[in-house]
Each structure stands twice: as structure tokens, then as C-alpha cells.
Amino acid sequence: MKGKGAVLAAVAAAVILAAVGYNYHADQLRISGGIFGNELQAIQDDLTAQQDLFSAELASYEGGSSTRAEFLAASEGHFVEMDGILDRYDSLRPPPAFESSVELFRLSTESQIGRDQEVVLWVETGDPSHNLRADELHQESFAYELAALADYKAAQSGAR
Structure with a gap:
């Protein structure tokens, strides 16, 4: 009987250790996922704020409140921030x-930078083809953003 009791105690201890280990691992994943989610949200918030500033600078230029030189100078700082x-x-x-949703968010940001570069070229040259290309890149950026959000939500829900 002593041998059976020792075996049962060892099995019970192993089960308890496995449960504790599993819960610890699950908690660590939740914590790292939460940190990642917060970091990604901070990037997206900063991106939105920077794009709002660029749009305001462009609107100021188009509205005649700032000069071409002022807009172009502000654009230089914008690209430093975007990089x-x-x-x-x-x-x-x-x-x-x-991982795939982060790559899609990155592609969206790269497309947005390309769009902003085309806007600057349009302001510099007056060539409307740059404005058209800027619109195309804006749509591309938006498509990547939507795909990234859908992919992120799917990963969050465990659908992938």
C-alpha cells in the first residue's frame, strides 16, 4: 500500500505542477500579448497624429495661410517623424x-509615406500626375490598413 500511495502522490504532484506550469505560460502569453497590443496601439496613435499634422500643413498651404517654402520645410520634419x-x-x-497584421500595418505606413512624398512632389512641381499617384497610394494605404485590422481581429479571436 505504501508504494501505491507514493505513486498517487507523485502523479498528483505532477498534475499540479503541469497545471501551474500551463497557467503560468498562459499568463505570460497574455501579458506579452497585452504589451504588444499597447505598443502597436501607441504606434498607430502616433501615426494618426503625425498624419493629421501633415494634412493640416497641406490644408494651410492650399488655403493660402502658409507658403510653399513653409509647407516644404514642414514636410521635411514630417518625413523624419514618419521614418x-x-x-x-x-x-x-x-x-x-x-506577425502578418504587423506587416500589413507596416505596408500601410510605407504606402502613406509614398503618398506624402507624391504630395510634396506635386507641391514642388505643380505636376498633377503626382497628385493622382498620391490618391492611388492613399487608397493602397487604406486597403492595407483595413486588411491589417481584419487580420488583427482574426488573430485576437483565435480564428487564425
Whole structure:
């Protein structure tokens, strides 16, 4: 009987250790996923704020409140900020299920930068083809953003 009791105690201890280990691992995944989600949200918030500033500068130029030179000078700072935002995607450590959504968010940001570059070329040259290309890149950026959001939600719900 002593042998059976020892075996049962060992099995019970193993089950308890496995449950504790599983719960610890699940908690660590939740914590890292939460940190990742917060970091990604901060990037998206900063991106939105920077795009709002660029749009305001463009509207000011188009409305005659600022000069071409002022807009172009502001654009230089905009691109420095956008490059910094783009670099932040590289420092993210997404859980595997979210890697594709991060790549889509990055592609959206790259398309947005391309759009902004075309807007600047349009302002510099007056060539309307740059404005048309800017519109195309804006649509591309929006499509990537929607795909990224859908992919993120699917990963969040466990559908992938």
C-alpha cells in the first residue's frame, strides 16, 4: 500500500505542477500579448497624429495661410517623424499569430509615406500626375490598413 500511495502522490504532484506550469505560460502569453497590443496601439496613435499634422500643413498651404517654402520645410520634419514611426514596427515582438497584421500595418505606413512624398512632389512641381499617384497610394494605404485590422481581429479571436 505504501508504494501505491507514493505513486498517487507523485502523479498528483505532477498534475499540479503541469497545471501551474500551463497557467503560468498562459499568463505570460497574455501579458506579452497585452504589451504588444499597447505598443502597436501607441504606434498607430502616433501615426494618426503625425498624419493629421501633415494634412493640416497641406490644408494651410492650399488655403493660402502658409507658403510653399513653409509647407516644404514642414514636410521635411514630417518625413523624419514618419521614418521613426516606421522603425518602431521593427522593434515590436508580436506573438506569432499577429506577425502578418504587423506587416500589413507596416505596408500601410510605407504606402502613406509614398503618398506624402507624391504630395510634396506635386507641391514642388505643380505636376498633377503626382497628385493622382498620391490618391492611388492613399487608397493602397487604406486597403492595407483595413486588411491589417481584419487580420488583427482574426488573430485576437483565435480564428487564425
